[in-house]
Amino acid sequence: MNIFENRRNLVLIILLSAGFMGSLGQSLLTSALPHIMSDFAINATTGQWLTTIYILILGLVTCSSAFIINKYNSKHVFQIALGLFILGSIIAYIAPNFYILLAARIIQATGTGIMYPLSQIVILYYFPVEDHGKALGYMGLVVGVGPALGPTVSGFIVDLLNWRAIFSILTIIAIILFIIGSFELNDIKERYPVKMDFLSLIFYGLGFILIMYGVTQCTNFGINLSSTLPLIIGLILLAGFVYKQLHAKLPLLKLELFKCPKFAASTFVVCLSYILMMSGTLLIPLYIQSARGMSAITSGLILLPGTILHAFMNPIAGEFQDDFGARSSSIIGFILIMIGTVPFVFFNMYSNIILITMIYCFRMVGLSFLITPLQAYGVDPFPRSDYSHGTAILNSLRQITGALGTSILVAVVTIFSTNRAVDCIGINMSFLLQVGLMIIALLLIIKYIYNDNVRKINE
Secondary structure, eight states: HHHHHHHHHHHHHHHHHHHHHHHHHTTTTTTHHHHHHHHOOOHHHHTTEEEEOOOOHHHHHHHHHHHHHSOOOOOHHHHHHHHHHHHHHHHHOOOSSSHHHHHHHHHHHHHOOOOHHHHHHHHHHHHHHGGHHHHHHHHHHHHHHHHHHHHHHHHHHHSSTTHHHHHHHHHHHHHHHHHHHHOOOOOOOOOOOOOOOHHHHHHHHHHHHHHHHHHHHHHHHHSSSHHHHHHHHHHHHHHHHHHHHHOOOOOOOOOGGGGGGHHHHHHHHHHHHHHHHHHHHHHHHHHIIITTTTOHHHHHHHHHHHHHHHHHHHHHHHHHHHHOHHHHHOOOOOOOOHHTTTTGGGGOOTOOOHHHHHHHEEEEHHHTTTHHHHHHHTTTTTOOHHHHHHHHHHHHHHHHHHHHHHHHHHHHHHHHHHGGGGGGHHHHHHHHHHHHHHHHHHHHHHHHSSSSSOOOOOO
């Protein structure tokens, strides 16, 4: 192995580590949430913003990443991205109240949102074409495992130390990566002319944030003018965003791709699947710790087997779709998710922990058969010139709808729980709503997703 290959592999390790750390941050506070709720005297609906705002910002920054990466020196972008993550981690560690902690999470997520696409581009630059699939496969595996592993890691840290220790550990790791990366990474010279539609980005981001805020206000204070007004303004901003994208020469997101039924159906099912994955990592720790009074380590260990299975089943599910088609993959995924969701509608204070762990495994394996395979299937009908647009829509919307959907599902827990304190009834009702959404997804799978190979449109 020559010097260049050694350096290339070191760069890959740096980027994989940074990507894993950022993706881990998505769900790293789920097991810590009950402790944070207690320290800052907040309820679950408010506390879940620490997770959902992180995912939401990831989706928003993804929209603008092409502009940032193509316009600026890639080494400097790496340093800025990790610098933002370090700054957010330090602020979170010393946060005196919930709102400072929330601001810190926004700063962290901004750095992570820049790091994801930058890592992919740097990998493509450093590795030869014949190694692109393998290198990006490692990146996808690491980024995919992070959110699922977060609750387990944080569970151990919280019980052994405290929730603030999570951020001190992240800060130390990020500083080490920053120093090594600053020496090893070089600028990628190829840059392309780009234009940022800042007004569309504001409409897009502010619209979703106001909708999430409105959901929280309606849950905490009931339905009135002050709580519904953010919802209305958010919907108006999103309507303006859609109108602007459909009439722009260079749209931020090429929404006309939704005219393809297969892409529209795949996007909906992928977004729903991501909601199920992210909400599971939040709702189950709430059920185990807040409703049943068990430790954070216990909730983390319950999620761990499902997390491992999800990681190893991703490539297997992809090969299954290649051999048997998207519909077969989707139906199997749907059946497994139903097995892994319906029992939670009936679980109570005395449900067996081992059974809960097994049920969650079914849920995570089912998600493996839906998320990654349907992302590939959704963009298959398009010419290569539209691949970047289709991928951007899928990546952005799955993050943002994951945040919004999780916010709504946690709000359901709060609404149906006695005295707004998390209990089993609230958890049951939230999972019941998920079952209803999955039935809608099944109808879309049957109608629009097929087994046949899609013939790509020639450019």
